Amino acid sequence: MPGETPHPDIYEPLSHTGDLGMVVYGQDLPELFAHAAWAMFDLMSDATTIRPQQTVTLSVSATDVEDLLVRWLSELLYLYDTQRLLCCTFTFATLEPTHLVATVAGEPLDPERHPIDTEIKAVTYHQLAIAQVAGRWQARVIFDL
Amino acid sequence: MRDLVEGLFRNIPSGVGSHRKDVKLSQHELRRVLEQGAGWAVAQGYGSARDLEHIEENGTLQGAQPEAVSARALERGRPQLGSIGSGNHFVEVDYVAEIYDAEVAQALGMSLDQIMITIHTGSRGFGYQVCDDALQVMQKATAKYGIAIPDRQLCCAPLSSPEAQKYIGAMYSAANFAFANRQLITHLVRETFEDVLQRAPRDVRIEVIYDVCHNIGKFETHLVDGQPRRLCVHRKGATRALPPGHPQIPEVYRHLGQPVLVPGDMGRYSYVLIGTQQGSAETFASSCHGAGRMLSRTQAKKVARGRAIVRELEDQGIYVRSAGRATLMEEIPEAYKDVSEVVDVVHGAGISKKVAQLRPLGVIKG
Numbered sequence: 173m174p175g176e177t178p179h180p181d182i183y184e185p186l187s188h189t190g191d192l193g194m195v196v197y198g199q200d201l202p203e204l205f206a207h208a209a210w211a212m213f214d215l216m217s218d219a220t221t222i223r224p225q226q227t228v229t230l231s232v233s234a235t236d237v238e239d240l241l242v243r244w245l246s247e248l249l250y251l252y253d254t255q256r257l258l259c260c261t262f263t264f265a266t267l268e269p270t271h272l273v274a275t276v277a278g279e280p281l282d283p284e285r286h287p288i289d290t291e292i293k294a295v296t297y298h299q300l301a302i303a304q305v306a307g308r309w310q311a312r313v314i315f316d317l
Numbered sequence: 318m319r320d321l322v323e324g325l326f327r328n329i330p331s332g333v334g335s336h337r338k339d340v341k342l343s344q345h346e347l348r349r350v351l352e353q354g355a356g357w358a359v360a361q362g363y364g365s366a367r368d369l370e371h372i373e374e375n376g377t378l379q380g381a382q383p384e385a386v387s388a389r390a391l392e393r394g395r396p397q398l399g400s401i402g403s404g405n406h407f408v409e410v411d412y413v414a415e416i417y418d419a420e421v422a423q424a425l426g427m428s429l430d431q432i433m434i435t436i437h438t439g440s441r442g443f444g445y446q447v448c449d450d451a452l453q454v455m456q457k458a459t460a461k462y463g464i465a466i467p468d469r470q471l472c473c474a475p476l477s478s479p480e481a482q483k484y485i486g487a488m489y490s491a492a493n494f495a496f497a498n499r500q501l502i503t504h505l506v507r508e509t510f511e512d513v514l515q516r517a518p519r520d521v522r523i524e525v526i527y528d529v530c531h532n533i534g535k536f537e538t539h540l541v542d543g544q545p546r547r548l549c550v551h552r553k554g555a556t557r558a559l560p561p562g563h564p565q566i567p568e569v570y571r572h573l574g575q576p577v578l579v580p581g582d583m584g585r586y587s588y589v590l591i592g593t594q595q596g597s598a599e600t601f602a603s604s605c606h607g608a609g610r611m612l613s614r615t616q617a618k619k620v621a622r623g624r625a626i627v628r629e630l631e632d633q634g635i636y637v638r639s640a641g642r643a644t645l646m647e648e649i650p651e652a653y654k655d656v657s658e659v660v661d662v663v664h665g666a667g668i669s670k671k672v673a674q675l676r677p678l679g680v681i682k683g
Contacts, residue, residue, distance in 0.1 A: 185615060187613040187616060188613060189610050189613050190610055190613075190614075191614075192614060192615070216333075235456060235457065238469070239456060243453070246449055250389060250393070250446070253393055253445075254392055254393060287642075290333070290403075290641075290643055291333040291402060291403040291404055291683070293445045294445050294448060294449055295449075296470050297452065297456070297469035298468055298469075298470035299468065300469055300470075316445075317614065
């Protein structure tokens, strides 16, 4: 079942009446952004079943780092919705507060191998937060289901 | 019923990222969908002019601007026209279990034990992308116009600003996409009934009772401090419920008030209500649009874990097919409030009046 196996070092799902959220952790900003993306695919499917078989390079710009996180995840969601691409690894060539360039790897959805039930309509700005807590980065993101 | 539900499940694409393989739209054609809504579908032979007479604004919101829509939205929407999607979206076969207002029910064409079909879906990935695009624009607009907001998701712009005007053109395009989507599904429902019951189209008379968009801002005139004012009424978790005589109700129902469709959960019941003068005065003609959740999706999954939900519903005489396992668990009846209690409050408050109760026989879920 999507999002069922806990990965507490990476993220924790947040229960939200009609929707779904997550709190994500990372040692630094690139890890936080990578974990956020991995967690989103884990909520949609089971990220451990995704194999890095093809790569795509993405460039995302935003007004600030929180906006950048939303747009980064939205970009991946768009890729999934139009190309059925599930991603599992995320490498950043650039990661500044308002701009990132990333190479992501994954494979197209295969219903035989990827459990997939939850349709994420959109990444929202609702209760969006990025902070440094006890020496590590933490972000909260709520999805519209 | 099993055959009907299987047929509906086979013929109407549902589930995560569901899309049609047989309807391939050109950019030009999609533009016409966005401008004409259900009118486009009927022009293609999916339904009749009579259907349009029974749809809000006759199935076409005026003021859509396809040029305000991004290439991404077009790309996401194009393969999804004629599909249900997932989450709380569904197609349900119901029967009329109770009638509270015989006169209105009769005027709407509803009678006791009659079979009804309820379709709940919208603009699919097209609408999500229109929203995503607007959020990006509005993040900047909020700062530009110096608006203080408590949460970034509430980003906005003055209604008269170019940002807002463009959004309205895109939002109405999404509404028309949704009208066309539901009209296509209506057509697929008719085809399925004809096919499964082995009847000619003229012998399977499935008439549209009403079709309405919710989660949208609509321009309406209401009394504010005794003066009529043109307002943009945004309803989220609510639906329009115009009073009798209102010019924005299709002519055939204008003397009755607007039909208000209130789906419940898949195990209990749904309701048809009708708009009232009191609702018009007190809520800018708004009513409830569903039961509302009692359990979050995560809680519902915990409650449903290990249970045979399909079997439980079948034992109650409700045949269910779902594209996703988690959807059924998230949508278990006890995840929702009892919609009869919600509807009784709305009825008691006079915001809209009860007309009929529908009970499910078969459900297809995304």
